[in-house]
Amino acid sequence: MISLTFVMLVNVIPLWFIFISYFYNFYTALNLSFKAWKVWLVAGIFCLSDFAWIYLFGSFELEKISFILIILLIVSPIIWKKSEESFFKVVSICLxxxxxxxxxxxLSDVVSTQVVAMTGIGMEGYTKSSLLFVSIITYxxxxxxxxxLNLFLRSNRGRRTVKHLFQTPGVSWLTFISAILMTVILIGYFFNYYNFLLGKTGLAFFLLAVYVFFGxxxxxxxxxxxxxxxxxDKLKAAEALLIQQQSYNRVLEDIQQDVRHFQHDYKNILSSFYLQLKEGRVEEAQVLLEEKFLSFDQNVSYNIKQMSFLNNIKPMEIKSLxxxxxxQMEQKNIKFQVEVMDSISEFHIETEDLVRCLGILLDNAMEEETLTEEKTVHFVAYQDDSTVTIMIKNHLQEEKKIAEITQEGYSTKGDNRGIGLSSYQKILTKYPNVLNKTVVSDNQFQQVLKMQIS
Incomplete structure (x- = not known):
């Protein structure tokens, strides 16, 4: 007769590794940073608790059910507290x-059962060696x-899938309800789990069939x-493209309008210029040249250069923003200077999150510039071998402390109006490859984002 102690010894080490991978998948799905030794320690405690349940109560049937309950009642609240995600999302992912x-x-039981059937191991009764072999195959x-699963969760496709399952309206509720139903079925199945392994199919087989059906x-x-x-999403992309094209057309129309005005006036301007030079009024001719020709050249060149820089940004959502x-800044008489030195096709951060971050920074910069005399916002982006860097700089009406600016509720418009930079900081905590820096000096405020290329 194989003792319960031997069964526990055979299972404890491989099951520990399974618990480790289990918690790694939790943290990966929620984009949480973690220290490896903590995951190993928690998995070890979890594994020992699992076997303590079996040893104390002698119930293999309740072991899987206790596993599910511990996940729901202990693990989910702990992860939720650390992740800053909604409890709904954390519970859904855990389930x-x-x-x-x-x-x-x-699946592993099915495979091990087939291996036993093909090899004939255990046909005359399980020995310690045969049980060890089956356990190795199973684990x-x-x-x-x-x-x-962990490799999939780490991939871009996996991140998009997690986001789609747990954040998309409609889909997230379907995921949550389906997870609850399938968990209830699993509880019933694993209550009859070991009877199923011993060939007493009955209710367990029925529940397994229902589980597959719901899946x-x-x-x-x-x-x-x-x-x-x-x-x-395709409709939204088409709308964004239309907005982008309309914006381009507006800028081109402004350039074309400047050219038309210049064409209309240039003969009169040349006549005046010629007459001033002929009469020796060189200074007046110089002023006329600067006011008409050079200002026109600067305006047209500036607009063309801005369009050229914007073309270096390939993601449509960022360009549209x-x-x-x-x-918006043009309507408020704020000059928005864009410099994108390199062609950038990827920013190594979710586009939606980057749009939110840049929107917060640019809105704050625009709000502050309405209070200053300079009224200029700078946006610079460039890429090297290892990083993509974005810098946004604006002037400040008065020197401010960085800690004060990043507090939730801070706003130049009054108390409890601003949540921007605190939200910006929270978004970036999801990305260990992104470094952000805030510099306040000489009445200038500068935000720097450095995204490591993986």
């Missing part, structure tokens, strides 16, 4: 990942599946909603 990992358990399959329904529903969302802010 879905728990379901996936328990599904890996089912090896689980580890491979966990590692594949297929969830996948189909998700596919339909994703298609609808994709169509909506800059064009929109350029027009």
């Amino acid at each position: 879905l990942l728990t379901g996936l990992h328990l599904s890996f358990t089912i 090896l399959v689980q580890l491979i599946m966990c590692l594949l 297929l329904v969830f996948g189909l529903s998700l596919g339909i909603l994703s298609y609808i969302r994709l169509y909506q 800059l064009l929109t802010k350029m027009l």
Whole structure:
């Protein structure tokens, strides 16, 4: 007779590694930074607690159920407190990942059962060596599946999938409800789990079939909603492109209008210029030249140069944002100087988050410049081998402390009106590859974003 102690010894080390991969997947899905030793320690405590449950109560049936309950009642609140994400999103991710990992358990059992059937191991009763062999096969399959899941979550496609599942309106609720239903089914299945392994299918087999059915329904529903969302995103992209083209057309129309005015006046200007030179009024001719010819050349060259710099930014959303802010500042008589020295196709941060960050910085700069005499905002972006750098600089009406500016609720318009820079800081905490720096000196405020190229 194989003792319970031997079963625990056979399972403790590989199960520890599975718990480690489990928590790695949690942190990866939520974009949380973590220290490896803490994950290993928590996984070890979790693993020992799991076996303590079996040893104290002698119940393999309740072991998987206790695992699910600990995830919901202990792990979810802890991760939620650290992640600053909504509790709804954290619980949804915990439920879905728990379901996936328990599904890996089912898959590994199916594989190990097939291996036993093909090799004949355990046909005459399990020995310690045969049980060890089956355990190795079972946990090896689980580890491979966990590692594949982690690689997927780390990829750009995986990040987009997590964002789509847990943040898209409609889809997030479908994910949450499906995760709850599938978790309830899993609780029922694992309550009869070991009876199923011993060949007593009955209710466990039925629940497994229902679980697979709900999984297929969830996948189909998700596919339909994703298609609808994709169509909506295409419409938004088309609208953004239209706005961008309208902005371009407006700038080109301004240039064309300047040229027309100059064409209309240039004969009279040349006549006046010629007469002044002929009469020896050189200083007056010089003033006329600067006022008419040089100012025209500067205005047209400036607009053309701005369009050329904007063309170096390839993501349409960022380009549209800059064009929109350029027009807004023009209406407020603020000069928006854009310098993009290199062609930049990727900023190594989610486009939506970068748009929010730049929108906050440019709005703050525009608000502050309305109070100053200079009325100029600078936007500079360039790329080298390892980083993409963005700098936004504006003037300050008065010297301010950095700690004061980044507090939630700070605003030059009054108390509790501003949440911009504090939100900006929170967004950047999700990206360990992004460094931000704030410099206040000589009545100038400068924000620097450095995005490491992975």
